[in-house]
Amino acid sequence: MTIRLGQIAPDFNVDTTKGPMSFHEWAGDSWVFFFSHPADFTPVCTTEMGRTAQLAQEFAARNVKPLGLSTDSVEEHLKWIDDVNDTQSCDLQFPIVADEDHKIAELYEMIHPGESETAAVRSVFIIDPDKKVRLTMTYPMAVGRNFDEILRAIDALQTADANSCALPADWKKGGEVIIPPSISNEKAKDMFPQGWNELRPYLRLTRI
Template sequence: MSLRIGDTAPNFDIETTKGKIDFHDWAKGKWVFFFSHPADYTPVCTTEMGRTSQLANEFAKRGVLPLGLSTDTVDEHLGWISDINDTQNTDLEFPIVADKGKRVAELYDMIHPGESETATVRSVFIIDPNHKIRLTMTYPMAIGRNFDEILRVIDALQFSDEHNVACPADWRPGDKVIIKPTVSNDDAAKLFPQGWDEVRPYLRFTEIK
């Protein structure tokens, strides 16, 4: 199943390290950083799980729930968490899905046969409070994710939703944003009384404090 931006994230109920969850109920009203890793007790995955845990406060202040997944069991996850906490100097609290039967991995197209027939690649789904998929990223098994970028795109999505603007390349909070081409100058004058810099008729930068 190929999931696209704008699709409703499929629901599922499954066991995790924090007990059984119904995904839509668990995520209700929150943003979700849903990500898969190839396997427990592997080096790159250990650093990624540790980094997610270290950033717990950053995710929380954005209203984001992290949710990990691999095709290992709950017991395997729980044993591995001790290693993560020890080696990455953290205290991992977010749930990790135990998808031994690969049901959720297949539902979210996380298994890419060119990488592995059984283990998940490093998929990322940013899902909004309405259960809509807003961003996807896929990393190969040997390459760890860039967590600065994950937080940046969450910031950009949330800011864009709040202010009805577009975010330029490399945008970070505090940078200028772009007035969408679908907004006329008359409407823009009402929405953005602070004005804008018009580089081209279709390229209007404004600053939102």
């Protein structure tokens, strides 16, 4: 099954470090940062889990719930969390999915045979409160994720949704946004009363 942007993220029931989970029910009205890692007690994964824990307040401020996954057991996850907390100076509280039978990793296409036949690559799924997949990223096993970019992408999605706008390259919170070409100038006057800088008829920049 190929996961496409805009589709409903597949639901699942699974054991996690926080107990049994029904994914959609657990997600509730929050956004979800669902990410996989190859294995517990490995170096890159340890730094990524630690970074996610360190950014707990940043995710919470955006109404985002992190959810990790690997093909290890709950028991292994729980042992590893102690190492993560110790080496990364954090307090990891978000749940980690135990996917020993690879069912969820296969459902979400997290296993790429060119990398490994059994371990998940570093997949990212940003899922909105309607359970729709809004953004995906895939990193190889040897390269850790850029968490500044993950937070920036979440900010961009939420800003675009709230303001019916688009975001330019390298956009950061507080920067100029784009009025989409699908919005006429007449309609834009009501939606963006602050006005805009029209570089081209199709390129109108404004601040919100």
